[in-house]
Amino acid sequence: MTKDMMRGFDLYQPANLENALNLTARLGKDAWLMAGGNDSLDWFKDRVKNPVALIDLLAIDSLKGIRETAEGIEIGATTTLTEIANSDLVKSRYNLLAEAASHVASPQIRNVSTIGGNLCQDARCWYYRAGLDCYRAGGKKCYADTPEGMNREHCLFAADRCVAVSPSDTAPALVALDATCLIHGPEGQRSVKAEDFFIGPAVDIERMTVLEENEILTAIQIPDRWAGANFYFEKVADRNTWDFALVNVACAMRLNNGTIEDVRIACSGVECVPKRLTVVESVVKGSPVDDEIAALAGKSAIRGATPLNYNHFKIPLLENLVKRAIRNS
Amino acid sequence: MEPEFYTPLGAGDTPKSRSARVSRRSFIKGIIATGATVASGSMLGTLAGCSAETSSTTGIAGTVERLITLNINGKSRRVDVLPQETLAMTLRYKLGLTGTKLGCDRGECGACTILIDDVPTYSCSTLSHGVRGRQVTTIEGLQAANGDLHPVQQAFVDELGPQCGFCTPGQVLSAVGLLKVNPSPTRDEARRAMSGNLCRCGAYDHYLNSVMRAARTS
Numbered sequence: 180m181t182k183d184m185m186r187g188f189d190l191y192q193p194a195n196l197e198n199a200l201n202l203t204a205r206l207g208k209d210a211w212l213m214a215g216g217n218d219s220l221d222w223f224k225d226r227v228k229n230p231v232a233l234i235d236l237l238a239i240d241s242l243k244g245i246r247e248t249a250e251g252i253e254i255g256a257t258t259t260l261t262e263i264a265n266s267d268l269v270k271s272r273y274n275l276l277a278e279a280a281s282h283v284a285s286p287q288i289r290n291v292s293t294i295g296g297n298l299c300q301d302a303r304c305w306y307y308r309a310g311l312d313c314y315r316a317g318g319k320k321c322y323a324d325t326p327e328g329m330n331r332e333h334c335l336f337a338a339d340r341c342v343a344v345s346p347s348d349t350a351p352a353l354v355a356l357d358a359t360c361l362i363h364g365p366e367g368q369r370s371v372k373a374e375d376f377f378i379g380p381a382v383d384i385e386r387m388t389v390l391e392e393n394e395i396l397t398a399i400q401i402p403d404r405w406a407g408a409n410f411y412f413e414k415v416a417d418r419n420t421w422d423f424a425l426v427n428v429a430c431a432m433r434l435n436n437g438t439i440e441d442v443r444i445a446c447s448g449v450e451c452v453p454k455r456l457t458v459v460e461s462v463v464k465g466s467p468v469d470d471e472i473a474a475l476a477g478k479s480a481i482r483g484a485t486p487l488n489y490n491h492f493k494i495p496l497l498e499n500l501v502k503r504a505i506r507n508s
Numbered sequence: 509m510e511p512e513f514y515t516p517l518g519a520g521d522t523p524k525s526r527s528a529r530v531s532r533r534s535f536i537k538g539i540i541a542t543g544a545t546v547a548s549g550s551m552l553g554t555l556a557g558c559s560a561e562t563s564s565t566t567g568i569a570g571t572v573e574r575l576i577t578l579n580i581n582g583k584s585r586r587v588d589v590l591p592q593e594t595l596a597m598t599l600r601y602k603l604g605l606t607g608t609k610l611g612c613d614r615g616e617c618g619a620c621t622i623l624i625d626d627v628p629t630y631s632c633s634t635l636s637h638g639v640r641g642r643q644v645t646t647i648e649g650l651q652a653a654n655g656d657l658h659p660v661q662q663a664f665v666d667e668l669g670p671q672c673g674f675c676t677p678g679q680v681l682s683a684v685g686l687l688k689v690n691p692s693p694t695r696d697e698a699r700r701a702m703s704g705n706l707c708r709c710g711a712y713d714h715y716l717n718s719v720m721r722a723a724r725t726s
């Protein structure tokens with residue numbers, strides 16, 4: 180347990196968003212935002228990240244809860260995954276998200292993990308988490324993309340020096356539901372499509388999202404457009420509890436007399452961002468749901484996949500998950 | 509740059525805090541040696557809590573107060589809590605409630621499971637300052653005032669649930685949390701609710717039998 184003593188930090192528990200934003204502005208790089216803490220505390224215990232100040236977001240009531248809006252629903256950033264998984268509103272309209280949320284980690288983690296934290300969590304590459312000086316940590320090499328590197332969990336697509344993947348189970352569901360992330364910063368409010376919220380190493384190798392240091396993710400909005408559609412979520416991991424997805428898939432589909440009228444499909448575990456499979460979408464749109472189109476969807480999902488030494492298995496895994504998603508949505 | 513995998517205890521801390529930690533340890537040892545049970549949380553808390561210097565003792569505007577009141581097992585406990593202190597640490601090493609176990613300290617085993625407002629939570633992954641105003645229940649808080657075991661504890665005994673017992677407090681609290689929201693779970697629901705608690709002895713089926721018995725008897 181000697182590894183587990185966190186370094187001291189100043190703890191702030193602002194009661195409203197304005198105070199929190201003032202703090203981020205005042206403290207700048209020294210501050211770390213924390214919600215449920217499931218990602219953050221590991222970093223601190225390992226002493227890999229040592230913030231001077233911690234801003235606990237959980238005392239801010241306006242960031243909590245699930246509301247109906249004129250355009251759909253809005254989920255506050257610190258709403259827990261258990262609340263989302265159990266919410267009648269979410270289950271009745273966007274069961275895809277409820278399913279995804281209920282597949283994260285373990286019951287106790289879901290009880291405190293927030294949707295905001297699940298989206299903003301950092302890469303789970305163990306070289307990086309162990310504190311090595313890799314590209315993502317500001318260094319000049321990647322330890323995973325080497326002949327001996329343990330890269331079974333790493334990416335198939337869009338590698339750019341870093342080969343880490345998006346670890347989140349809820350992110351692909353929100354991309355498939357065409358959700359929007361609401362962000363507050365010193366200059367006011369902006370909204371970013373879930374699809375554009377995540378960024379890969381080619382854009383910025385040290386960040387996973389578009390969030391600037393002094394910005395706070397405040398809510399997720401899901402439009403009516405996909406309410407009550409046909410959904411499919413599946414996650415494959417080594418163990419059903421705790422483990423991150425090797426690959427997961429989230430699909431929202433509108434059928435008209437057995438024909439795929441519209442569809443959005445995304446997956447985590449294969450790229451640094453939740454990958455929206457636009458090629459699959461255009462291949463299947465307008466077709467009846469049958470084995471043939473599902474097989475074609477699977478084949479198009481893996482086009483361009485570039486495996487590393489130990490993750491070839493992810494190619495047939497992705498292919499089969501997409502096949503099933505299209506056949507069973 | 510050579511990466512640091514295992515940072516020795518106290519590295520990076522001031523010498524003052526290092527020696528203070530030793531004195532905390534000998535203080536706790538002293539308590540064990542004299543056989544004293546934890547009578548006064550506030551006394552123990554003050555002594556143990558002043559061990560490590562952190563910058564927040566300088567009282568920067570807006571930071572938390574270190575001396576706080578927590579509601580543990582229905583009692584108000586005054587305790588001096590560091591900003592970076594987890595609830596598992598406070599419970600075990602400030603309040604003497606060592607029924608809460610630490611297995612991994614990483615949210616990966618469930619040994620530290622406690623209830624916060626009746627919801628099963630990993631106390632190793634919760635900051636103590638975050639539970640002010642909430643009801644914390646540990647394994648010590650389950651039995652009745654007259655010493656009778658909680659029905660879930662009794663069911664665990666009757667079904668010979670535990671093997672070595674290390675994971676048991678966490679298993680019991682997950683079961684108690686489940687039965688609060690779902691008094692008659694199916695075996696599968698119980699399995700799912702208990703899935704955040706590892707058992708190295710592999711007593712899973714015995715635990716499930718215990719939960720199902722508890723659902724019938726409570």
Ligand SMILES: Cc1cc2nc3c(=O)[nH]c(=O)nc-3n(C[C@H](O)[C@H](O)[C@H](O)COP(=O)(O)OP(=O)(O)OC[C@H]3O[C@@H](n4cnc5c(N)ncnc54)[C@H](O)[C@@H]3O)c2cc1C
Pocket residue numbers: 211212213214215216217218219220221236256257282283284285288291292293294295296297298299300301346347348349390394395396397421422423424614615616
């Ligand atoms: C053992 C274990 C197993 C796990 N398994 C899975 C899994 O299977 N699937 C999965 O998806 N995840 C998994 N996780 C990750 C976990 O679900 C996420 O870490 C959790 O959802 C993060 O939520 P939090 O509120 O606890 O995050 P925190 O640790 O509080 O925050 C995570 C990050 O997001 C930032 N952040 C949080 N909220 C905001 C906000 N509102 N605005 C801006 N930034 C913010 C924080 O600064 C921090 O960098 C696992 C974690 C552990 C410890």
Ligand code: SF4
Pocket residue numbers: 302304305306307313314315316320321322323324333340341342343
């Ligand atoms: S995959 Fe990315 S995070 Fe992992 S070692 Fe390489 S650069 Fe670092």
Ligand code: FES
Pocket residue numbers: 609610611612613614615616617618619620621630631632633
């Ligand atoms: S000690 Fe908390 S989950 Fe293992």
Ligand code: FES
Pocket residue numbers: 670671672673674675676706707708709710711
């Ligand atoms: S009884 Fe030994 S770890 Fe569960």
